Amino acid sequence: GENVEQHPSTLSVQEGDSAVIKCTYSDSASNYFPWYKQELGKRPQLIIDIRSNVGEKKDQRIAVTLNKTAKHFSLHITETQPEDSAVYFCAAISGGYQKVTFGTGTKLQVIP
């Protein structure tokens, strides 16, 4: 089955700096890669996603890159703000949207 590794597990950055979170996956059949932000005790919220036919996608301060050959994808947050502090999960989806595998999560702390 699919295996998704996520690094780092914790990340502290100064406000205004950039943050990068990386995920690798094992199943070459995975074709959809969403990123979720989860605040304590709340549901995960989709912040950006990318499909296997695209190499990069950007939405304001958030961007995601995908390297299919190397089987890794990354989340980039620029100009970080304190409200960006949360746990971020990557996921890999395959099997016609039937199988969702989440990464282990990254706790991001933005220091004012």
Added chain:
Amino acid sequence: GAVVSQHPSWVICKSGTSVKIECRSLDFQATTMFWYRQFPKQSLMLMATSNEGSKATYEQGVEKDKFLINHASLTLSTLTVTSAHPEDSSFYICSAWGRQGNSPLHFGNGTRLTVT
């Protein structure tokens, strides 16, 4: 707004009792819903895939007799934790794909279960 509604948001029960958690898709039909369990500071662990009109598919290590899943309609899936024990205390979240195959995966708000 929320497209997947999950109830209750929190529940406290005594050891040995059963608890039912509901997950509803609000404006779309979900033939498949997913149930996750999340321990503090950990990722979402897929427990089972709920299929409308058929038996759920459980992940390895998840007891199907302990965690009963019923997907009786296209908009409702339920998870019943039977004979709950303190170690079942956790955050349970359901999710479902939206209307079309390319739509995002929507999550319920989650249910915080505490077994005393």
